[in-house]
Amino acid sequence: xxxxxxxxxxxxxxxxxxxxxxxxxxxxxxxMPGLTxxxxxxxxxxxxxxxxxxxxxxxxxxxxxxxxxxGDIPAVLLRIPGTPASAxxxxxxxxxSRKHPLSTLVIDLVCSSMGGIIGALLLMFLSSLLAEFxxxxxxxxxxxxxxxxxxxxxxxAAESPIKGTIAVALGFLISxxxxxxxxxxxxxxxxxxxxxxxxxxxxxxxxxxxIPELIKQISASSKxxxxxxxxxxxxxxxxxxxxxxxxxxxxxxxxxxxxxxxLPGAGADIAAWVAYGVGKRTSKNxxxxxKGAVEGVIASTSANNAAISGSxxxxxxxxxxxxxxxxxxxxxxxxxxLRPGPTLFEKYGTLTTGIxxxxxxxxxxxxxxxxxxxxxxxxxxxxxxxxxxxxxxxFSVVGAYAxxxxxxxxxxxxxxxxxxxxxxxxxxxxSSVVLAIILGPMVEFxxxxxLIKANNDPLxxxxxxxxxxxxxxxxxxxxxxxxMSKLKGGRGV
Numbered sequence: 001x002x003x004x005x006x007x008x009x010x011x012x013x014x015x016x017x018x019x020x021x022x023x024x025x026x027x028x029x030x031x032m033p034g035l036t037x038x039x040x041x042x043x044x045x046x047x048x049x050x051x052x053x054x055x056x057x058x059x060x061x062x063x064x065x066x067x068x069x070x071g072d073i074p075a076v077l078l079r080i081p082g083t084p085a086s087a088x089x090x091x092x093x094x095x096x097s098r099k100h101p102l103s104t105l106v107i108d109l110v111c112s113s114m115g116g117i118i119g120a121l122l123l124m125f126l127s128s129l130l131a132e133f134x135x136x137x138x139x140x141x142x143x144x145x146x147x148x149x150x151x152x153x154x155x156x157a158a159e160s161p162i163k164g165t166i167a168v169a170l171g172f173l174i175s176x177x178x179x180x181x182x183x184x185x186x187x188x189x190x191x192x193x194x195x196x197x198x199x200x201x202x203x204x205x206x207x208x209x210x211i212p213e214l215i216k217q218i219s220a221s222s223k224x225x226x227x228x229x230x231x232x233x234x235x236x237x238x239x240x241x242x243x244x245x246x247x248x249x250x251x252x253x254x255x256x257x258x259x260x261x262x263l264p265g266a267g268a269d270i271a272a273w274v275a276y277g278v279g280k281r282t283s284k285n286x287x288x289x290x291k292g293a294v295e296g297v298i299a300s301t302s303a304n305n306a307a308i309s310g311s312x313x314x315x316x317x318x319x320x321x322x323x324x325x326x327x328x329x330x331x332x333x334x335x336x337x338l339r340p341g342p343t344l345f346e347k348y349g350t351l352t353t354g355i356x357x358x359x360x361x362x363x364x365x366x367x368x369x370x371x372x373x374x375x376x377x378x379x380x381x382x383x384x385x386x387x388x389x390x391x392x393x394x395f396s397v398v399g400a401y402a403x404x405x406x407x408x409x410x411x412x413x414x415x416x417x418x419x420x421x422x423x424x425x426x427x428x429x430x431s432s433v434v435l436a437i438i439l440g441p442m443v444e445f446x447x448x449x450x451l452i453k454a455n456n457d458p459l460x461x462x463x464x465x466x467x468x469x470x471x472x473x474x475x476x477x478x479x480x481x482x483x484m485s486k487l488k489g490g491r492g493v
Contacts, residue, residue, distance in 0.1 A: 015358075024066075031082050037325055065362040068083060080399070092291070092292055093297045112366065170433050171437045177189065179196055207414060208420035208423075256275045257272070264320050
């Protein structure tokens with residue numbers, strides 16, 4: 001591993017400028033609901049064709065790293081997740097920010113950066129080992145992994161497993177709309193061509209989180225938000241104290257994020273939810289989750305940024321994209337005549353190490369770029385409520401429309417906004433719905449595909465050691481909250 005040569009390549013002003021430009025663009029894209037990191041990476045691909053390979057990859061790395069963090073900004077301040085990976089922490093971060101918005105965002109920034117650095121170090125030193133383990137995953141293991149991730153919906157709703165199950169069922173129903181992923185026939189489309197590709201996730205997410213909050217803000221009597229401000233020194237002292245207090249949650253979540261990111265098709269959003277669920281299950285105060293738990297914010301934001309680094313492991317080692325962003329990066333590498341795989345490390349070892357270092361630099365640089373974005377964004381809370389509410393509504397409509405440039409998606413957002421409002425009043429967890437929407441297609445596809453391969457023999461699901469281990473873990477995760485609820489006196493409904 002030629003660290004010195006790779007460092008010289010990365011410190012080229014041309015490469016650094018590309019990385020910083022990617023981060024600035026990522027800050028804007030992530031903070032705008034409806035614009036995803038994948039969309040941003042796709043937009044800059046044409047520019048990377050005219051750059052040298054490391055500069056082009058550094059630009060994609062910078063954009064994706066900051067965009068995942070920037071998606072947390074509207075989640076914290078407005079309760080509108082900027083990206084799907086921001087949804088897991090939205091309720092906790094928003095509640096926490098009602099008193100200390102700047103401190104909440106800085107916690108988010110620091111944990112995103114540190115989580116990303118841990119992921120980058122694991123990418124650098126353990127990529128071959130993690131990739132070898134991930135290569136053992138077939139559709140059986142992916143089914144159990146997705147089902148285990150879905151079991152976090154029950155963990156999130158531990159106070160009411162029945163309501164959590166209702167939320168999961170609704171999420172599954174939403175995810176099943178559209179063309180069947182295996183057999184290819186339309187389901188629940190109501191003869192609407194707009195539904196053939198399914199119900200877009202982002203309009204549903206914006207509707208569930210943003211519209212209920214808008215309704216509450218409109219009905220509120222006060223004209224502005226109540227904000228407690230701390231001095232610059234006070235903010236950083238508070239953040240460092242919280243990170244030290246929950247260092248176990250931070251480290252565990254970063255490791256979870258890197259591992260899940262290394263699994264092709266998993267991604268930062270699933271990593272954030274799993275880390276959030278594990279954090280709640282192991283917390284001393286699980287009842288605080290969803291009500292402003294600092295450790296909930298630390299868990300999800302550490303994991304989603306670590307997953308960004310982890311997703312590059314299967315790409316660089318096997319040439320298999322870990323998510324949609326690395327699929328775009330694969331195209332960029334191939335354009336420059338670089339084919340990912342074991343030979344990449346042998347023939348272009350310095351360049352590969354430069355990519356590893358780009359992740360570390362990107363996460364360090366994010367502290368500066370992200371903090372500037374935070375200072376600018378917190379000014380929005382000084383706007384009077386009667387002006388801020390229409391601004392939030394406008395962002396919601398634009399974010400829903402931007403996904404497919406479709407008015408139909410705007411109506412979807414409003415419909416699920418009303419549904420979300422009544423769900424909140426019934427205390428049915430919105431987070432469980434979102435998690436089921438994300439994981440529903442993954443569970444269904446791998447379940448049906450596995451049965452087809454095994455000629456409908458159900459024993460295939462426990463025939464492999466890793467699959468059996470995940471099955472046991474899933475069973476324990478599903479049953480434990482119900483048993484605990486019964487032990488507490490049956491107050492599960």
